[in-house]
Amino acid sequence: MKGQFLSNKLGIVKNGILTSNPTFRLVLGMCPTLAVTTSAFNGLGMGLAATVVLICSNALVSLLRKVIPDKVRIPAYVLIIATFVTLLEMLLKKFIPTLYSALGIYLPLIVVNCIILARAEAFASMNKVGDSILDGLGMGLGFTLALVVMGFIREFLGAGTIFAGSLGDIEFGITQDAFPNYKLPDYSLSIFVLPAGGFLTLGILMAIVNYISDKNKEKKDKEHEAKLHRALEVAQAVENANTQKEEE
């Protein structure tokens, strides 16, 4: 019983990260996904900020789910989310000003982020507080994962750096300083830090995720079919045995 409880709770978190990943499977919150992921560090910051807001708003919406009248639920959700975003904005401005300036307008825009509103509407308003917090955690981590992967690819291909600004600006390979008299060619594919590269990366990643999930589904279907087939065979065998007995 306890094991089932635990796996149930884990399932909620796993659902957010993998099975219905907000970016690749639900295709929610595309605006920050495309705009902020020019570097992995920005993606990480944006993802974590959204996760914090998501957990807090899911908890509060879930607590108030019986109090909020149905007709004014959307304004109520927006009010709750806006409160947490304002708090977060002030905290970031005070303690991590670099991230605050890097995220710019997209930080206050978390208020209208589809993922947060969608989880409040679809999950938190119908489930208990504990489950809602776990759902917020899973969805937030899924969003963060997607943003970091996208940011990593775009930054690596477009600017030639890995987590720039977070690992003390380590440069790999040959650097310009080694050749003072010769200007090294710039091989970076700068389209990837432009908006067009964001769409390109997102499209290709989404295609890969769809391919993998289709493959998994096919596998499961085949297993299911094989099971059914076996059960049918067994039933047939039993029936044959029965008829033989009757004949005897």
Next chain:
Amino acid sequence: MAKYIVSSSPHITSKTTTQKIMLDVIIALIPATIASFLIYGLYPIFIMILSVGCAVTAEWLFNLVTKRQQSVRDLSAIVTGMILALNLPPVVPFYVPMVGSFFAIIIVKMLFGGIGRNFANPAITARIFLVLCWAGVMTRFVNPIDLSNGMNLFSYFENVVNINLPDAITSATPLAGVKEAIEAGGNPAAGLSALDMFLGRIGGSAGEVSTLAILIGALYLLIKRVIDWKIPVIYIGSVVVFTAIFFANSEYVGEYVWTYLLGGGLMFGAFFMATDYATSPKAPLAVCIYGIGLGFLTVIFRKFGSMSEGVSFAILLMNIVTPLLEKITPRIFGMKSKWETNGKKIGEWFKKVFSKKQKSEEKEAQNG
């Protein structure tokens, strides 16, 4: 009694295959290739070999990895590689055509389902990808090779990996001059000769400079009926018209028109890229909209855009619009036109409403 073979339609079959069409396009591209060799030496040929080789390898590898039927034999990868190479500046580092070919074949063509299913022309999309990646390399053009000046056909091979070309060999394209003229208000054709531009003795992309060579190739395609005359003619015609309209208040309208016609990739784009089967509409009305849209966008990009050339962006945008244009279908033989049936429906609706009104009025009159 004679024997009749009963079969379902289609009854008329043609011997045309994708392979034959692609072979015709390759033959039509040969004059432009020879022109690029005569103007810029052997380097553009080296770039073309790299580009074609990478395109074919990319398609072969993709089919191998995804376990699809090998489609290299339809020659379309060779055409894509050739068009891409002719679209590049004559002197680019060796990795530029390689990256471009891989992008064109794998991302634009194969990921969308292979030949005939690409949403845009692979070569033009790859060119735009490269322009956005290495703007410096892709907008730096060189002078034609001058054999009397101590240069030989291998002169440009010194720059195989060098991304920064020395200033001595770079040249401005005619369109860059036109762009400056738009901003400064001078004569756009100053220092240009129409004959040089027609023959290709100017700076520009390897395959697009010689209008003569392109027209020879295009004539071959038109005679073999590989392409239809409508798209190129409407495209080029609308560029002329829109240039005349947009520069109507300038005193050099005529100069603007002929520099826009002969400079840049207009001719090459109109005959070889805008006419791609998979990405251009078929119905007459749709073809008109497609061609006029291409001309309009080209002039808009050239006059107001930050770059001096706009053909590639215009073709990409109209390629994306093509699925919408394909909804305009020609009238099916024996059926009434859409206008007629829709008009009839509207007429019936009016009749209904009117008769209802009349009836209610009559009722009111009776009641009253």
